[in-house]
Amino acid sequence: MENIMMLPASYCVMNEEEMTYTSGGANIVQAAAAVFIPIYGWIAGVSGIRDYRKAHPDNWTSTGxxxxxxxxxxxxxxxxxxxxxxxxxxxxxxxxxxxxxxxIVILS
Structure with missing residues (x-):
């Protein structure tokens, strides 16, 4: 028995980098909050580093x-x-x- 996944003809596979173009990245409210609200900018920054470290465990310090x-x-x-x-x-x-x-947050 074979496990074969059948996808519709219009199915499109996108990598993480291409998803930025479809979701738009940061909007103006997020950008303003990151600049003017310290706790928001800090939480977003630290969690972004943590997520990148988890996605790239071998080379996150050199490619980040x-x-x-x-x-x-x-x-x-x-x-x-x-x-x-x-x-x-x-x-x-x-x-x-x-x-x-x-x-602690980044390495957790």
Whole structure:
């Protein structure tokens, strides 16, 4: 007995990068929240790093900044969202407690 998956003729397979174009990436509200609301920018930044680390367990430290750059190059709102998340995540690392909390969340 063979297990064969039959898909409709109009079925289209997209990778994660192509999904950004269909879902649109960050909208203006998300971008503004990431820039002006510190807790939102920090949570989005740290959880984004954690999700990327889980998706790329072997090379997340070497490819993460390139992936962020590619994401931010796609639109103005993505750039503002990425800058806001990056700013609040990095600035929280300047306190010893923030660095420890970020490490726990990212590596969990």
């Amino acid at each position: 900044s390139d992936a962020l750059s590619k994401y931010m190059d796609k639109s103005f709102t993505n750039a503002m969202y990425g800058l806001g998340c990056t700013f609040w995540t990095v600035s929280s690392c300047f306190t010893g407690v923030g660095l420890l909390i970020n490490a």
